[in-house]
Structures are given as structure tokens and as C-alpha cells.
Amino acid sequence: MTKGHVHKLEITELSLELGGRTILEDISLDVHHGETVCILGGSGAGKSMLLRTIVRLHEPTKGRILLDGEPVTAMDPSTLRRRVSLVQQSPAMLEGTVEENIRFGLELVGAGPEVIRERIDASLKAASLDESFLGRRAEKLSGGERQRVAIARAHALCPEVFLLDEPTAALDPRRTMEVERAIQSLKGDADFMMIIVTHDVEQARRLGDRTVLMRRGRIVAEGDSGSLIEDLDPEERARYMGELACMEHEDKEGDVDE
Amino acid sequence: MLMSEFDFDPWSLEPYGGMWILLMSVVLLVIAVALSRMRSLGLEKDMAIASIRGGIQIMAMGFLLYALFGLEDLLLWTVVIAFIATMVVVGTYTSAKRAKGLPDPARATFWGLALATLITLGAMLGLRVLPMRPEFVIPIAGMVVGNSMNATSLSLNRLLAETRGFRSRIEARMLLGADAETSLRPHVRSAVRSSLIPTLDSLKTLGIVFIPGGMTGMLMGGVDPIWAAQYQLVIFFMILCSGAIATVVSTTLATKQLTKDGVTLVDLPEEDEE
Ligand SMILES: Nc1ncnc2c1ncn2[C@@H]1O[C@H](COP(=O)(O)OP(=O)(O)OP(=O)(O)O)[C@@H](O)[C@H]1O
Ligand SMILES: [Mg+2]
Numbered sequence: 001m002t003k004g005h006v007h008k009l010e011i012t013e014l015s016l017e018l019g020g021r022t023i024l025e026d027i028s029l030d031v032h033h034g035e036t037v038c039i040l041g042g043s044g045a046g047k048s049m050l051l052r053t054i055v056r057l058h059e060p061t062k063g064r065i066l067l068d069g070e071p072v073t074a075m076d077p078s079t080l081r082r083r084v085s086l087v088q089q090s091p092a093m094l095e096g097t098v099e100e101n102i103r104f105g106l107e108l109v110g111a112g113p114e115v116i117r118e119r120i121d122a123s124l125k126a127a128s129l130d131e132s133f134l135g136r137r138a139e140k141l142s143g144g145e146r147q148r149v150a151i152a153r154a155h156a157l158c159p160e161v162f163l164l165d166e167p168t169a170a171l172d173p174r175r176t177m178e179v180e181r182a183i184q185s186l187k188g189d190a191d192f193m194m195i196i197v198t199h200d201v202e203q204a205r206r207l208g209d210r211t212v213l214m215r216r217g218r219i220v221a222e223g224d225s226g227s228l229i230e231d232l233d234p235e236e237r238a239r240y241m242g243e244l245a246c247m248e249h250e251d252k253e254g255d256v257d258e
Numbered sequence: 259m260l261m262s263e264f265d266f267d268p269w270s271l272e273p274y275g276g277m278w279i280l281l282m283s284v285v286l287l288v289i290a291v292a293l294s295r296m297r298s299l300g301l302e303k304d305m306a307i308a309s310i311r312g313g314i315q316i317m318a319m320g321f322l323l324y325a326l327f328g329l330e331d332l333l334l335w336t337v338v339i340a341f342i343a344t345m346v347v348v349g350t351y352t353s354a355k356r357a358k359g360l361p362d363p364a365r366a367t368f369w370g371l372a373l374a375t376l377i378t379l380g381a382m383l384g385l386r387v388l389p390m391r392p393e394f395v396i397p398i399a400g401m402v403v404g405n406s407m408n409a410t411s412l413s414l415n416r417l418l419a420e421t422r423g424f425r426s427r428i429e430a431r432m433l434l435g436a437d438a439e440t441s442l443r444p445h446v447r448s449a450v451r452s453s454l455i456p457t458l459d460s461l462k463t464l465g466i467v468f469i470p471g472g473m474t475g476m477l478m479g480g481v482d483p484i485w486a487a488q489y490q491l492v493i494f495f496m497i498l499c500s501g502a503i504a505t506v507v508s509t510t511l512a513t514k515q516l517t518k519d520g521v522t523l524v525d526l527p528e529e530d531e532e
Binding site for chain 2 (some may be wrong): 079088093154182
């Protein structure tokens with residue numbers, strides 16, 4: 001499977017309203033080839049909704065999303081979603097085994113057995129999974145394992161843009177390191193464009209070339225990953241740190257639920 | 259008329275007479291109501307209302323057919339067709355209530371029921387299985403529409419429940435490049451399958467576990483039991499066929515409604531009680 005690459009993802013004055021509520025408001029963001037942008041923000045800031053809107057799981061109320069100048073709304077949704085791959089926050093597994101999960105997208109594009117074999121190997125590696133996972137039932141895996149299966153099955157399709165929604169939220173520190181290393185190596189590949197949602201400032205610093213901060217559906221700050229938070233005015237920074245503390249609290253509650 | 263040996267008087271208050279059997283069978287209703295009261299099922303009112311409503315409807319139907327069978331040909335068939343159309347329309351809205359949440363449920367159920375009825379009845383009339391006589395066509399149309407309606411309700415209800423319950427999995431398929439229809443297909447499949455299972459189970463146990471109403475009626479009417487059995491089988495094939503048509507058509511239309519232009523999955527409002 002060969003792939004091209006996207007030179008520029010351009011989001012202009014994007015707004016999204018659902019059920020009378022404004023979810024995203026006036027978002028403008030450009031991402032270039034080879035670049036990794038991290039999105040930070042408190043719970044409910046609209047980070048996930050922004051990624052979902054890029055791949056047309058929601059139709060924007062206003063504004064445009066262009067992929068190398070072509071509006072995503074003019075593209076065939078399946079083609080768009082193969083080129084721009086979204087790995088959702090706590091992703092749902094398909095029925096069957098891990099291998100079937102990875103095969104699903106490949107079979108849809110009519111890949112032959114050899115290509116499928118090769119893609120499975122490559123994507124297992126990319127998601128720091130090993131062969132022993134292939135025969136396991138995907139639904140029975142732990143949260144962190146599912147996260148990696150989701151990364152693997154997306155990676156298998158050779159996307160040009162990777163949208164990762166809290167890719168390490170459910171992982172222990174060691175797995176987090178492994179997935180981060182995988183993301184780093186994808187970056188090393190340099191044929192990628194990535195947007196990574198995270199609530200870990202340190203992770204944004206490690207992975208992002210650039211970081212944007214969202215609050216209440218808006219982008220409130222944008223800058224260098226290393227210094228974005230430090231550069232915020234003290235009030236904004238305090239507010240952000242407060243939100244972050246709330247979010248970690250919620251995550252813990254969420255773990256208990258599962 | 260068909261049941262020539264039928265010489266019971268509908269107005270008689272003597273044993274086995276029409277008025278007598280109605281009054282006496284109230285005993286059964288009383289037992290059901292008493293059970294409901296004893297176990298606090300809270301169904302007493304429903305049972306009473308359903309019995310009165312159903313009673314009025316079926317009696318009205320009886321009188322209508324009685325009047326109908328005396329009509330001139332042209333007028334007769336106009337009324338028969340109007341009759342069947344009414345069944346389809348009532349079925350459409352009854353079934354649509356089970357598919358609340360779809361943008362336009364009645365559209366899905368109407369085409370399902372209409373096509374199922376048209377094709378099944380048309381084929382049976384054309385193949386000369388069903389005689390072109392209102393006393394055959396109307397009750398059989400009733401069975402076809404009624405069973406299709408149940409199947410449609412079951413399948414749409416299931417499809418909506420699965421779409422709600424498996425929303426993130428459906429989206430996961432879409433995110434891996436499947437179009438919206440493909441992403442919903444496993445759920446459409448299980449919806450259609452589950453709605454046909456009751457009919458299949460009845461067919462499997464036909465004659466052993468239960469003798470359907472139609473055959474009961476024919477036997478009581480004094481028809482040759484062998485012919486009655488043959489006819490009952492035909493009726494079951496019609497029910498199976500029309501159920502399959504109705505559910506396939508209505509779930510296909512429902513799928514279109516669930517996926518806006520094949521791009522996104524519509525937001526389904528929260529399910530209410532049922
Ligand atoms: N289908 C929907 N319809 C209406 N509102 C929605 C829908 N999905 C999400 N929202 C709302 O959109 C807002 C943004 O949600 P989003 O999931 O993008 O937050 P987030 O920044 O990803 O938060 P988190 O860090 O908790 O994942 C929230 O207020 C949420 O309640
Ligand atoms: Mg989120």
C-alpha cells in the first residue's frame with residue numbers, strides 16, 4: 001500500500017452546535033506536514049469534538065476544514081477517514097479477535113493476504129503489541145490493551161494524518177512510555193501529521209512541536225510546547241491547572257466504573 | 259358462502275348461540291382480571307379497555323364483512339381494497355410507535371408493510387392459490403398485515419436499541435473506512451433475524467404445539483381437515499415471506515434515516531420506557 005501525504009490541514013473559523021448548544025466556537029488551526037500538534041484543555045473543553053468534527057462524525061455549523069485546500073465536506077467520508085485516522089478516547093473494539101480488528105479496514109480496501117500480513121506486523125510493532133495478542137478477543141482486553149489495538153488498526157491503514165484522542169490515558173507508566181516511543185518513531189518517519197489530545201502537560205512537551213490550549217469550545221492559547229503553559233498569564237495558568245486537577249480526579253472515578 | 263354448514267344464530271341467547279358465547283366467555287376475562295388483581299400486575303384496566311376496544315373493532319369488522327359480501331362486484335372490490343389499505347395505514351402508525359427516535363418512522367414502516375402486502379397477496383392471487391373472493395382475501399390480508407406489522411415493530415425496535423447500544427462500535431467501523439451503511443449492517447442483520455424468529459418457531463412447531471387460529475376456524479367451519487392443513491401451511495409461508503419483505507424494506511429505509519447522507523450517524527434521543 002502506498003500513501004501520499006497531506007501538506008496542510010487548515011481549520012478556519014470552525015463552529016459546531018449540537019442540540020442548541022455551542023460545542024466549538026471559532027476554531028482556527030493550521031497543521032503542516034511532519035508536524036505534531038498537541039491539544040490541552042480541561043474536561044468538556046471540546047477537544048474530542050474537534051477531532052470528531054475533522055473526520056465528519058459531526059457536520060460543522062460554520063467554518064471550513066481543508067485538506068491540502070480541499071474541503072473535507074467534499075470528500076468521500078470513507079476516503080477521508082482512511083487518510084485522516086481518528087483513534088477515539090476509550091475506543092470501542094469490533095467483535096472478534098485483535099487480528100480481525102486490524103483486518104477489518106484492510107479487507108474493506110481489498111488488500112491481499114500478503115499486504116495484510118505485512119501491515120499487521122508493522123502495526124503491532126507500532127502499537128507496542130506482540131503476536132500473542134492476535135488471537136485474543138478484543139472485547140476482553142484491558143483498557144490500555146484496547147487503546148493499543150485501536151492504534152494498531154488505525155496504523156494498519158497507513159493514514160496520512162493521525163488524530164489521537166488521549167492515547168495514553170488508560171495506560172500504566174511503562175505502557176505510556178512504549179506508546180510514546182511508538183508515536184516518536186512515527187514522527188521520526190516524518191511522513192505524518194499528528195494531532196494528539198492529552199491532559200498531560202509533560203506529554204505535550206515531549207510529543208508536540210506545538211501546543212494549543214482549549215477552553216469551552218475555543219482555542220485560548222497557542223504556542224511552543226515547551227513554554228506554552230509558562231507563557232500564560234498567571235490567571236489563565238491558575239485556571240488551567242485547576243481544571244487539570246479536576247480532570248485527573250474524574251479519570252480516577254472513571255477507572256472505578258470500569 | 260364458505261361455511262355453509264355454519265348454522266349457529268348470532269343473535270341467539272340459547273347455548274352455543276352468538277350472544278350466549280359472548281356472555282359466557284366473559285368468565286375467562288374475569289379470571290384474567292382476578293389474576294392480575296391478585297398478583298398486583300396492574301393490568302386490570304388495560305385488560306378491560308383492550309377487551310372492549312378489541313371487541314368493538316372485531317364486531318364492526320364482522321358487520322362490515324356481512325354487509326360487504328352482499329355488494330355488487332365493482333363496489334365490492336373497491337371496498338376490499340380500501341379495507342386492506344386501511345389495515346396497512348393502521349399497521350404503519352402502530353409499528354411506527356415502536357421506532358420512535360427515527361427521523362421519519364412511518365415512512366419506513368409504511369413501505370415495508372405496503373410492499374409486503376402487495377407482493378405476497380399479489381403472488382398468491384396470481385398463482386391461483388388464493389381465490390379472488392373477499393372472504394378469502396380480507397382475512398388473509400389481515401393476517402399478512404398483522405404479522406408484518408409485528409415483525410416490523412420488532413426489527414425496528416431492535417435496530418434502534420442496537421444503534422444506541424453499539425454507537426461507538428458503529429463509529430469505530432466508520433473510522434476504519436467503512437461507509438455508514440456497512441457499519442450498521444451487522445445490527446440490521448440481527449434486527450431482521452430476531453424479528454423473524456417467532457414466526458420460524460411457530461412454523462417449526464406447527465401442528466404440534468399449536469394449531470393456528472385460521473385452521474381452527476376452518477375446522478370449525480367444517481372444511482376438510484387435510485385441505486385446512488394444506489391451506490394453513492400456505493398461510494405460514496405467506497407470513498414468513500411478508501415478514502421478511504417488511505423487515506428488510508423497513509430496516510433498509512431506517513438505515514438510510516440513521517445515517518445522514520451516509521456520512522454521520524444521527525443523534526438518537528434517549529429511549530423512553532418501552
Ligand atoms: N452528541 C453530543 N451532543 C451534544 N453535546 C455533546 C455531544 N457530545 C459531546 N457533547 C458536549 O460537548 C462538550 C465537549 O465535549 P468533548 O467530549 O469534546 O470534551 P473533551 O474536551 O474531550 O473532554 P474530556 O477531556 O473529558 O474528554 C461537552 O460539554 C459535551 O457534553
Ligand atoms: Mg475527550
